[in-house]
Amino acid sequence: MDASPEAPAHTLEDIANYFRLQAQYCRHLGSPFYGKLVDKIADDVERDGVCARILEGYPHEPAASAMALRFMGAFHRRVLAGQAPELARHYPSAGGDGDAAAAWPAMQQHATEHVAELRRIVATIGVQTNEVARSAALICGFLTVARETGLPLRCLEVGASGGLNLRWDRFRYDAGAAAWGDPQSPVVLRDCWIETTPPFEIAATVAERAGCDPHPVDPTSEQGRLTLLSFAWPDQRERFALVDAAIELARRVPVNVERANGADWITRQLATATPGVATVVYHSIVIQYLDDDSRARFLAQIAAAGERATKDAPLAWLRMEPGGEQTEVMLTTWPGGGRRRVATAGYHGRGVRYEAS
Numbered sequence: 506m507d508a509s510p511e512a513p514a515h516t517l518e519d520i521a522n523y524f525r526l527q528a529q530y531c532r533h534l535g536s537p538f539y540g541k542l543v544d545k546i547a548d549d550v551e552r553d554g555v556c557a558r559i560l561e562g563y564p565h566e567p568a569a570s571a572m573a574l575r576f577m578g579a580f581h582r583r584v585l586a587g588q589a590p591e592l593a594r595h596y597p598s599a600g601g602d603g604d605a606a607a608a609w610p611a612m613q614q615h616a617t618e619h620v621a622e623l624r625r626i627v628a629t630i631g632v633q634t635n636e637v638a639r640s641a642a643l644i645c646g647f648l649t650v651a652r653e654t655g656l657p658l659r660c661l662e663v664g665a666s667g668g669l670n671l672r673w674d675r676f677r678y679d680a681g682a683a684a685w686g687d688p689q690s691p692v693v694l695r696d697c698w699i700e701t702t703p704p705f706e707i708a709a710t711v712a713e714r715a716g717c718d719p720h721p722v723d724p725t726s727e728q729g730r731l732t733l734l735s736f737a738w739p740d741q742r743e744r745f746a747l748v749d750a751a752i753e754l755a756r757r758v759p760v761n762v763e764r765a766n767g768a769d770w771i772t773r774q775l776a777t778a779t780p781g782v783a784t785v786v787y788h789s790i791v792i793q794y795l796d797d798d799s800r801a802r803f804l805a806q807i808a809a810a811g812e813r814a815t816k817d818a819p820l821a822w823l824r825m826e827p828g829g830e831q832t833e834v835m836l837t838t839w840p841g842g843g844r845r846r847v848a849t850a851g852y853h854g855r856g857v858r859y860e861a862s
């Protein structure tokens with residue numbers, strides 16, 4: 506693994522501290538298993554053990570490329586592929602006991618035997634998380650557009666990754682007293698809403714769905730499935746099960762996620778009006794990843810397409826993006842350009858507060 510010329514050298518102590526910080530995040534975000542295991546890895550890196558060998562000459566900037574999550578994803582991938590049976594005995598996602606203390610020697614052993622392959626995975630496979638529960642927040646916007654336009658929806662997702670949330674209308678949303686969607690769906694979102702529930706009495710039809718991502722993952726391929734599952738944390742069973750179920754659904758509902766920059770792709774998608782449908786451009790936790798030029802072009806394209814929108818070919822821009830401790834789900838609709846907040850939600854899509862308009 507050659508270091509790129511611009512990548513600064515990081516000492517083993519720096520890397521160990523970076524892993525320790527990640528361990529804290531894992532604990533804070535509800536993964537005690539990773540919390541303990543990542544601390545063990547930090548200690549190993551600091552004493553120049555096998556984990557340091559796997560990371561030697563790591564070609565990316567550690568924080569920007571989420572080095573620790575890539576590292577954990579590489580082991581998880583091998584566990585899920587059946588290539589690390591001793592380690593799998595302790596990974597809950599593979600039916601293991603969740604004992605991080607027992608997992609560590611098995612991990613060390615596996616690392617020692619597979620340094621080259623683990624180095625390859627860590628260097629080449631970037632973190633791809635698909636948060637299926639974000640659809641529990643986005644649906645607030647989709648149903649609002651369906652109600653206000655009375656038209657089928659043309660759903661265009663920017664930064665779709667594996668495109669799991671492009672099948673949002675095939676999920677079941679169950680808020681107890683009210684529900685929406687196919688009761689037979691393998692993807693069931695429960696307990697996601699607080700205080701209010703989205704307007705589940707509104708019907709919505711998706712006429713067309715398409716997405717883009719510079720690094721799309723094909724969930725229908727075995728390698729794509731492994732990539733998506735490997736970045737779900739192994740002891741977060743519900744999140745893991747949701748991604749797994751959404752992959753199953755993706756195999757039944759084909760969608761094209763084009764390899765493209767969001768600004769270029771949206772320019773093409775919005776070049777001509779599509780009458781008889783409401784076009785909904787949407788994204789969740791994406792805007793920060795666009796470089797300045799792409800972001801400016803993307804926003805300009807949306808605004809220009811909004812100016813051209815008509816009652817018969819309306820446009821909506823729905824986005825779930827950071828708003829401090831929570832995300833904000835904002836909706837702008839044209840003709841008119843009215844902008845409002847339709848919900849706030851946690852970063853992974855739970856704790857959704859629908860705001861009726």
Ligand SMILES: C[S@@+](CC[C@H](N)C(=O)[O-])C[C@H]1O[C@@H](n2cnc3c(N)ncnc32)[C@H](O)[C@@H]1O
Nearest residue numbers: 634635636664666720766767789790791794795
């Ligand atoms: C944090 S992930 C969110 C994925 C998905 N939207 C979700 O909510 O689970 C950010 C996504 O933005 C994508 N991305 C990065 N730069 C982009 C760009 N210039 N245009 C479109 N998507 C981009 C990444 O590849 C990644 O899939």
